[in-house]
Amino acid sequence: MSARAETSARGQPAQATDHDGRDLSTNNADGRDVITNANVVETDALTKRFGDTTVVSNVELRVPRGTAFGYLGPNGAGKTTLIRMLLGLITPTGGRMKLLGLPVPAKRRQALARVGAIVDEPRFHAHMSGRQNLWALAAARELEAHARIDAALERVGLRERADDRVAKYSMGMRQRLGIAACLIADPQLLILDEPMNGLDPAGMFELRGLIRSLVAEGRTVVLSSHLLDEVEKTCDAIAIVDRGTVVLQGRVDELIAESAAILRLECSDPSRAAVLLRLRNDVARVDEEGEALVVQLVGGDPREATAHLVRVLLAAGFDLYRLEPEHGSLEQRFLEITSRLGEAA
């Protein structure tokens, strides 16, 4: 095993080189060090149209280096199309993009030498074994890629089944083989399109751990998904895409903190209390759940709004039995944004 492969097996991304072994860290056009570039993915006004249908519209995406980045959106939002453009699988209709600080498609070959990707779903030659498929893929990469095959199979837990035909693999095993295929590139950036598809809860848990370990090594993982809960558990930052447009991006914790405050309260005569609260301007929504009311507040300082709401209820003669804030979630934030978009449309 080469020195570079040993380094990889220890879990540190190797120095960036292209298929021919050229150092990528200094060979970009303006001489900047791509390794230290803050964003591993940058797109400007990236657009893709199929006929009259705009699938991706003026996307401005910034993926920070060394993070797990979730690219979130409902089915048909244009997530896979954007990934396919980044990888050069389809040609954009307009806009610019950079991978690892290198402009693509101009420096596509050098950029993709350090990118591993699963698009749509991992597909392999079913008549070949997992190891043979990786060998065929490694042949398209730098020479050292072959030496990384065993370590990659070991890391995704497929070593015992590596010589079985892929036709015998479950969906979860194919997903893991797809990640192994990414790892043989010793990637600085992994792009995983719906990697949780077909995984059972244990498989999802394992994959989450694997992604976090890759990020801990300094790699960047872009995770496209519509599974909000998994993205929230796995990712540091996200972009939310809807109908081809990125509508929000930022750190997960910050986005959740920005979500509207929600209170769960129990009081006397909850139906009458709900009518009263719905009349107020500082209350966005009131839902009755059994004996409890779930109250979503409108922006502003949630502490101040909560105190005010309590005063109003007590002044109106209601007895207050219980009051607790509900923690915001990515799902809540996502629904807020997408429902707002729906209203706007």
Added chain:
Amino acid sequence: MSTVALITRVPIGPRLVRAEILKLVTRRGLMITSLLLTLDATIGTFAILTILHDTDPAHHKLIGGLQHFDDGMYSLTQLATIAAMLIGATGGAGDLAGGFFRNLVATGRPRASLFAARIPGGLSVLLPITAVSYAIAAALSPVAHGSQRTPSTALLIEAGLWFELYITAMFLLALGLASLLGSRATTLGILAGLQLLITPVVQGLHNPGLGAEAVLGIALWRLAPHQILNGAPSGHIGISLAAAISVITAWLLLALGLGAWRTTTRDA
């Protein structure tokens, strides 16, 4: 060491070409069919001729001799053509059908080099099989000929080269067409129509008229040694050697050009 282990472990040839070989030789159905169409057909044909001669020597001659060589060349060419088309179509469309092409493109490797690797990769699988089949047929002809005329060494060499050229041309045609269409089944359907329907019909016509010279199979037979023209056109197709070479070149350039163009431009 198995063939697969040899391909993956021993550094022989460019890695992309070895990957193409690996993808083909691990297809058991394809390899068995190709062997049946070439090696086994040759061995089987001569086995049957031997049995016939042993049971009725008055009516069935020995397996060797020029006549049997001529007959054998025709059937071997037809069967090996099918093997060439199968391997060519699989090499051209196999990655697309399996969704593997997308993985390869995503490595950043230029698409043109992915296409180019298919040619030596497929030929490295096909030509050894057909060469061995021909070698068996050629070796038996001068050995067990009895009182029959035997093919000369020069004819055996000339016929062998022509046979490999014919097979190579059919392979390249299938590879280019499959890369263009992205479908192995469609490619095989079109080529079967061309080779098994159009070419024999044109060959069988007494005066096929203008345009018959442009059929690839007919142009290829124009290059065959005159002693093995059992399968050649029976009519009066006047085609010069230069014209035949031009027709073959045009067909192959067109097929490979379109295949390369589609490989570099298609959505992956």
